[in-house]
Amino acid sequence: MHLLRLLPRHSLNWIFLVASLAVVTPGAVHAEALLVVEADTGKVLQADNATMPWYPASVTKIMTAYVTLKAVKDGRLTLDTVLTVSPVAASQSPSKMGFRPGIQVTVDNALKMMMVKSANDMAVVLAEGVGGSIDGFSAMMNQTAQKLGMTQTSYVNPNGLPADGQITSARDLAILARAVIRDLPEYEYFMHIPSIRYGRRVTQNFNKLIGRYPGADGFKTGFICASGYNLVASATRNGKRLIAVVLGSSSGQARAVRAAQLLERGFGGNGLGWLKPALGTVDNLVPIDATPPNLRDEMCGGKRKRPATDEDADIVAANGSASTGESPVTFFTAGLQPPMGKPSEMIAAAAEPSEPIPVYTGPTKTGPALIAAVAADVEQQTPAKRSKKSKVAAKKPAAVAEAGAKAAKPAAVRHASARPETAAKPAASAEKKPAAKPAAADKTVPKPAKPKAAAKPKGENKPAG
Structure with a gap:
């Protein structure tokens, strides 16, 4: 701070210095871990609490997808392999698809449901299908983490629900994101699907940068009460790709704004590089x-009007107020950035329109079978109580089939080049109505011995998302 006394109080350099201090100084009120790196070189552009241990929540699913897709790439299974929902998978806490035990789903559809809806049951379906059990798959996850150099990470389950020993750091998550980009370029589309459609239900990606921030192309959100709102994000601009990690943000909106701020600074610089x-x-x-910070009281305490969850729709202030996590440096540097609007305005805007990717149960279907499967899913979700007139009308499937055809077409086009072994087979199929809400997951999933560095988030009962 002594440097401030050497500069004229109203000079441009003084303003830049104050702005830079606002960027690099961690907030005293709210715990957050922030990191920005170049995807190709791994060069660190900004790091605040980047190696502080943290509860990962559903960003765990990036590793679940990585291990699964490596198994696909190595030929141990295919995207069309059919897996069965077990009682353990069905018992997971929300967010989830809610399928009954015995329902089958392809690896392809399970991955889409897991990465877009953050479905905890689908993460277990994949874990059991690839590793034989949750414990077996967790061992594979930990072996992979060690191989990649993720020395601060320990996995106990594939979905990030609260458990002894489930920890990571912003540093390790950036290393994992770089591995996905480097090792699985042909399967990266799973990391940035804007939305999925299951029957009548359309679910938007919880990563608010997708379809809003220019060039956004990955990865995953996460939330449990102990961790706060987490996000691993990536974006590409002018051939340069950056990875931003935000852990412990105060809301889904705030983490997206913070990630956009970090990416903007990384892409555009801000005239302050000489200070860093x-x-x-x-x-x-x-x-x-x-020990990882436990944000449970802050995230899920009595001050909140409703329980915090990754599925909550955030109310966005039209003027980009402080509640969105807008940093003062945005206003200082706005004139120096490309004319793309402030991060809070980008995230508050509606996402670019896109056709939801249809997902379904059962084996892979194409052509008329795909259209029929989508139509059947819609019919399954039609309210049971209908008049005789509506029941007669329901027998006429033309309108439903037309909707199914519309949903099915972009999936075939979008994934034709991304899935070489099934280029002519877009994914979609029928399934039955989900069962009633099962018991909580932490009473069913076995847990291995507690690692020394681990600390269980006490009193945790909120979903990973």
């Missing part, structure tokens, strides 16, 4: 030996 020391590469960030 070289931070090296993400692999060389020094881990902190500490």
